[in-house]
Amino acid sequence: MEAGQLLEITEQGNRFLSQIEGETGINLGACYQCERCTNSCPVAEFMDIKPHQVIRFVQLGQRSRLLGSRTIWVCLSCEMCSAHCPNEVGVAEVIIHLRNLAARSPYPAHEKELEIFYRKFMGELTRFGRINEIWLMTSMNMSPGILIKKVKDGSFLPELKLGLELVKRGRLHFWPKKSKAAKELRRLQEKLKGR
Ligand code: SF4
Ligand code: SF4
Structure with missing residues (x-):
């Protein structure tokens, strides 16, 4: 060299x-x-x-x-x-x-599912200021390829049953509660985009 x-x-x-x-x-x-x-x-x-x-x-x-x-x-x-x-x-x-x-870069993620989860997690967090597990998992499952993969490997039904059981016990809630932090998180995200 x-x-x-x-x-x-x-x-x-x-x-x-x-x-x-x-x-x-x-x-x-x-x-x-x-x-x-x-x-x-x-x-x-x-x-x-x-x-x-x-x-x-x-x-x-x-x-x-x-x-x-x-x-x-x-x-x-x-x-x-x-x-x-x-x-x-x-x-x-x-x-x-x-x-x-x-x-925020064009590098293809090594762990595609983890990357999707991260993006969805951040998306929900900046939208509501806190995480609603049902909305997060629904949004995750609606991502291309995820639901089909879960149905094929047999993980979708147990996950669905667990979710319904948690709803029945009052541990999961359908409607997300919004936090005041959402605005601040969005502001920080915009600031980061500018870097
Ligand atoms: S980051 Fe800290 S713990 Fe890790 S190798 Fe360096 S000095 Fe050691
Ligand atoms: S934060 Fe936890 S999982 Fe990540 S590198 Fe450190 S010890 Fe490992």
């Missing part, structure tokens, strides 16, 4: 690192790759880029690998990684931020 190309890659990497640090307010230089975040993650085995590697890849400016990864969709946002980091690096926050960037 020529020196000019190497310099360009390094500059791109630095720009991505500065962008993520600036947008999250997290000092990623504090990470010394001890791997405690990965060891505390309950779903690390399902990730193609482990939590400590996510931080390293951001430091190296690996934007496309991160936004196209399975990891950002598999992460449960449980924050175990952040809680276990000896240097207070917000690993979970970085992953959530990368997921938000991926949702």
Whole structure:
């Protein structure tokens, strides 16, 4: 590789690192790759880029690998990684931020169903300011391919029965309640679109 190309890659990497640090307010230089975040993650085995590697890849400016990864969709946002980091690096926050960037980017999502769920979840949240499970699952099931897949793999009927049972017990409600937070969430979303 020529020196000019190497310099360009390094500059791109630095720009991505500065962008993520600036947008999250997290000092990623504090990470010394001890791997405690990965060891505390309950779903690390399902990730193609482990939590400590996510931080390293951001430091190296690996934007496309991160936004196209399975990891950002598999992460449960449980924050175990952040809680276990000896240097207070917000690993979970970085992953959530990368997921938000991926949702606004043209990268095809590795985990299509999780991506659809995320989009529907955010859609319902900004619409009502809170989640109504019936509306969320209905909207999810109406997405192309989802209902057919569930009917085929036999998961639709048990899910429907469970939903009806929860309605009967008063745990689920048909009509969503609107929260004042909806307006603020919409405002924040518009602000993010402008970035
Ligand atoms: S626990 Fe913290 S310092 Fe250790 S690898 Fe993870 S982010 Fe880096
Ligand atoms: S927030 Fe994500 S990366 Fe961190 S421990 Fe939970 S699942 Fe793993």
